Amino acid sequence: MQSGFDLNSLTRENVRNLKPYSSARDEYTDSGADMVFLDANENPFDNGLNRYPDPQQRILKQKLAEIKGVAASSILLGNGSDEVLDLIFRAFCEPHQDNVITVPPTYGMYKVLSGINAVENCEIFLTEGFTLDIDAILDASNEHSKAIFISSPNNPTGNRFKEASIKHLLENFNGLVVIDEAYIDFSSQGSWINRLRDYSNLIVTQTFSKALGMAGIRLGVAYASKEIVEVLNKIKPPYNVNALTQQRAMEQLKNRDQNASQLIQILEERKKLMSDLPQVPCIQQVFDSDANFILARVDNAQKRYDALIEKGIVVRNRSSQPLCENTLRFTVGTPGENARLMQVLKDL
Numbered sequence: 001m002q003s004g005f006d007l008n009s010l011t012r013e014n015v016r017n018l019k020p021y022s023s024a025r026d027e028y029t030d031s032g033a034d035m036v037f038l039d040a041n042e043n044p045f046d047n048g049l050n051r052y053p054d055p056q057q058r059i060l061k062q063k064l065a066e067i068k069g070v071a072a073s074s075i076l077l078g079n080g081s082d083e084v085l086d087l088i089f090r091a092f093c094e095p096h097q098d099n100v101i102t103v104p105p106t107y108g109m110y111k112v113l114s115g116i117n118a119v120e121n122c123e124i125f126l127t128e129g130f131t132l133d134i135d136a137i138l139d140a141s142n143e144h145s146k147a148i149f150i151s152s153p154n155n156p157t158g159n160r161f162k163e164a165s166i167k168h169l170l171e172n173f174n175g176l177v178v179i180d181e182a183y184i185d186f187s188s189q190g191s192w193i194n195r196l197r198d199y200s201n202l203i204v205t206q207t208f209s210k211a212l213g214m215a216g217i218r219l220g221v222a223y224a225s226k227e228i229v230e231v232l233n234k235i236k237p238p239y240n241v242n243a244l245t246q247q248r249a250m251e252q253l254k255n256r257d258q259n260a261s262q263l264i265q266i267l268e269e270r271k272k273l274m275s276d277l278p279q280v281p282c283i284q285q286v287f288d289s290d291a292n293f294i295l296a297r298v299d300n301a302q303k304r305y306d307a308l309i310e311k312g313i314v315v316r317n318r319s320s321q322p323l324c325e326n327t328l329r330f331t332v333g334t335p336g337e338n339a340r341l342m343q344v345l346k347d348l
């Protein structure tokens with residue numbers, strides 16, 4: 001348990017005092033009854049999408065709650081994880097006063113969001129082995145440190161962080177510990193969702209963009225205590241998840257067999273790439289991956305990146321990130337795409 005954590009004092013004063021916008025669709029929700037809706041100035045002629053979507057996404061949350069074994073009141077949905085992460089900044093971080101802690105090399109959006117929200121981004125680099133430097137993180141934190149953002153498995157390094165390290169942070173950091181689990185379905189490690197009851201300062205974010213194959217619908221999820229979700233709900237745009245997205249996400253969740261077999265294929269292909277990539281002459285080191293991408297160190301990242309582009313293959317050059325000099329990040333593709341990548345790499 002976390003003793004120094006107090007959600008009320010962590011929340012920005014204006015958010016604490018805010019009376020949220022009450023939308024027409026919030027006021028009356030019993031859509032099963034034979035009601036006439038003349039409250040929201042919609043076009044009354046039914047085309048399947050003429051009504052505003054459910055601002056609380058009840059049906060979708062109920063389904064997710066069943067699948068994940070959490071209460072629906074512990075779920076917040078957003079327009080991608082990017083919106084969910086932005087809401088965390090806006091609810092808890094006072095511009096020009098508070099700070100967040102991030103642990104590069106990591107997901108670039110945390111830095112962008114701190115810039116947009118005028119919140120100091122205190123960067124504590126990972127160690128050479130891409131592990132969390134727990135002592136440095138705790139040393140750097142102060143009374144203005146509202147949150148720490150940890151991607152596990154981590155993008156772009158691909159590794160997951162030790163359970164004991166994250167547990168130590170949860171128990172000793174007085175702000176929110178945000179664990180970004182965008183890649184959790186590719187990992188052998190279980191989700192921190194299962195520990196929500198133990199840690200009142202824990203927020204777990206997941207997304208429909210990666211393993212679930214739905215990057216195009218823009219749907220991100222935060223799992224946290226009902227109190228944290230209440231704060232975030234207060235400031236989210238009322239109709240942030242559109243009707244088409246809610247419908248498509250439901251279809252996906254009801255029909256998970258195909259997705260499960262895709263996941264198995266991706267993991268098999270990752271294993272294959274993990275053994276094939278080290279055979280390539282220009283590749284010097286291949287880092288272990290718990291995600292659907294592999295980071296590799298090459299002799300000259302820019303040169304190899306350009307050569308791949310020349311052959312019609314787009315990868316990501318991560319060399320500008322700390323500890324990632326001369327690295328390329330390869331997303332695991334279809335068997336055919338990976339075979340083409342390997343052929344091109346061998347011919348370089």
Ligand SMILES: *Cc1c(COP(=O)(O)O)cnc(C)c1O
Nearest residue numbers: 080081082107151155182207209
């Ligand atoms: C891809 C990715 C996301 C996904 O963001 P969405 O806005 O949900 O598409 C989130 N976090 C990390 C670390 C990622 O790599």
